[in-house]
Amino acid sequence: MDERADHSDHPDRPAGSAAADGLDQRAELSEFLRTRRARLKPEDVGIASMGRHRRVPGLRREELAQLAGVSVAYYTRLEQGNGRNVSAEVLDAIGRALRLSDAEQAHLTRLAKPRQQRSRNRVPRRQTVRTGLRQLLDSMEGVPAYVAGARSEILAWNRMAAALFGDWGRLAPAERNWARLTFLDPGYRDLFRDWDSKASDMVSYLRLYAGQHPDDPELSALVGELSVKSDEFRRLWATHDVKEKGHGVKRMRHPLVGELTLSYETLHLPDDDEQYLCVYHAEPNSPASEALRLLASWGADAVPAEDAPLPE
Structure with a gap:
């Protein structure tokens, strides 16, 4: 053959x-x-x-x-x-x-798994973030942190995350999505020094979720949109790579504070397997930790997540 x-x-x-x-x-x-x-x-x-x-x-x-x-x-x-x-x-x-x-x-x-033997995939519900989790984000001063959904939706964040990644509160709810921002917003290509790695990881996370929820219409719409608008997304989607989001290091070039290298940790929530908390941090007394201190003052003007418009 x-x-x-x-x-x-x-x-x-x-x-x-x-x-x-x-x-x-x-x-x-x-x-x-x-x-x-x-x-x-x-x-x-x-x-x-x-x-x-x-x-x-x-x-x-x-x-x-x-x-x-x-x-x-x-x-x-x-x-x-x-x-x-x-x-x-x-x-x-x-x-x-x-x-x-x-x-x-x-x-x-x-x-x-044969379709008749698979447990039925429930239709993913509308994503909400617990009040206690939002309060935890607000209490995490000095470190960028956010809660995201399995389709890469950005659901909640603290002021430091807005200072580092951009003022998500001023975006339309549909635009607050890591995959859309990574592939369609030129500013994120400039922000991440290792953009190719960031883009590859993002597609791998979506692929993993697609295997869990093949009938999710919102995911299909997102993949279809990005496949039409981004040649790079379409190429990476066709590789069929899958990956769990975990921990690692990201190198960034911020428009205000310049170069900084941050570690990140991903914490999957025990009562909601479709949400995770991601926290970025710098080594103590490093140039990156000083850069985060500088960003903290700028982030005071960012729109907090609780005041941002909610999805329709």
């Missing part, structure tokens, strides 16, 4: 696209497995490479099937989007062969 015809089961559907009524689970499973297989080199798994004679990137289907201990026909059906009755043991074996991360393995499992 010629592996270059991998998309033959979905001829009318561009790779990585989102339908108006949600994501096509068969296409998602097919493209996810194909892109994971394509990123593995034969030498990565101890297979002698034939160099320029290989016609496809990454591993062949039969090589991956052998590594996973399944038949080529079985794996081919799975990669074509037919995950019916696939067992957890087989998915684990394929995940090990593909060297999937924990987030990728969970994503594969969700995509491969």
Whole structure:
């Protein structure tokens, strides 16, 4: 079989696209497995490479099937989007062969479950932030902090976050979204020194959420909008990379205080798995900590989240 015809089961559907009524689970499973297989080199798994004679990137289907201990026909059906009755043991074996991360393995499992066996995805509710959490944000002086939703909505923030990232309170509610700002607002391209990494991470978070809620119309609308308006988003969406938001370091170039390097921590809320608290901080006595002190005075004029217009 010629592996270059991998998309033959979905001829009318561009790779990585989102339908108006949600994501096509068969296409998602097919493209996810194909892109994971394509990123593995034969030498990565101890297979002698034939160099320029290989016609496809990454591993062949039969090589991956052998590594996973399944038949080529079985794996081919799975990669074509037919995950019916696939067992957890087989998915684990394929995940090990593909060297999937924990987030990728969970994503594969969700995509491969037959629709009749999946728990029904409830329609995501309108996002609200508890009063106590808003009070916690306001009490966090000196550190930028915000609460975001799973679709990258910016739901609540403190004055330091507005001073660092921009005065979100003056934006229309629909514009307060990290994905929209990252790809459609030139100011954020200037703010993040490692914008490519920021953009890649943002798409990976949305992909992970898409696997959990394939029928979310708001997510489909967001993906459709960004795919039309941003070539970079469309390219990254087609990679099918997934990632959990965790912790790390961001380098920024702020228009008022210049260069600063901040660490961030993501805290997932115990009573709402679709919201998380993100806090940025600087090393004590570092140039970045001095920059945050300078920003604190400017941030006094920012519109606090509780006074910002609410979504319709």
